[in-house]
Amino acid sequence: MNGRGARRQRGFTLIEVVVAFALLALALTFLLGSLSGAARQVRIASDSSRAALHAQSLLAQVGVGETLQPGRRQGNFDAGRYRWVLDIAPYADPLRPPSPLSNPSAPRLLQLTLAVEWGDGRGQRMQWRSLRLVQGDINASSAPIQ
Numbered sequence: 781m782n783g784r785g786a787r788r789q790r791g792f793t794l795i796e797v798v799v800a801f802a803l804l805a806l807a808l809t810f811l812l813g814s815l816s817g818a819a820r821q822v823r824i825a826s827d828s829s830r831a832a833l834h835a836q837s838l839l840a841q842v843g844v845g846e847t848l849q850p851g852r853r854q855g856n857f858d859a860g861r862y863r864w865v866l867d868i869a870p871y872a873d874p875l876r877p878p879s880p881l882s883n884p885s886a887p888r889l890l891q892l893t894l895a896v897e898w899g900d901g902r903g904q905r906m907q908w909r910s911l912r913l914v915q916g917d918i919n920a921s922s923a924p925i926q
Contacts, residue, residue, distance in 0.1 A: 824904070831862055831896045831906050838864065839894060839910055848890055848914050857896075867893045871911055885916040 792800075834857045842848065853866045871889035892910045897903055 827898055827904065828906065830858075831898055831904075834858075834862055835864070835894055835896050835906065835908050838866070839892065839908065842866065842868075842892060843912055843914070848912060850890065862896055862898045864894060864896045869893075883916065887913055887916055890914055 848868060850868050850870060852868075854864060856863045869891050871891040890912045892912060893907065894910075895905060895907045897905045
């Protein structure tokens with residue numbers, strides 16, 4: 781027998797190559813999908829922490845060099861990327877009934893509610909609440925409010 785006839789050439793069939801490429805493509809699809817999901821989560825976390833930093837900064841400045849008055853303020857950060865609304869209202873303790881007789885010159889609590897929104901269509905939002913003790917009206921008479 782000749783050495784050439786006894787040897788048989790071995791290799792991969794076309795079906796085996798196609799199946800290997802299909803498995804590789806499937807694995808890469810799952811890998812890229814998980815990486816893009818992780819990148820999206822990192823972006824969301826970054827936006828949330830940036831919104832929190834802006835909110836802390838704004839809440840730290842409110843009432844500095846000015847007298848706090850009930851009302852609403854609004855504005856934006858980062859050239860309009862983050863929008864905020866600050867509501868200032870007298871604080872009403874839910875566990876105590878409102879007192880009709882109060883001294884207007886006594887210190888009082890104001891509740892600050894700050895909402896920060898960002899994002900395009902989905903509109904992510906965070907909200908903070910804080911209390912501030914403010915001096916009452918010093919020029920007000922001590923007569924009860926009717």
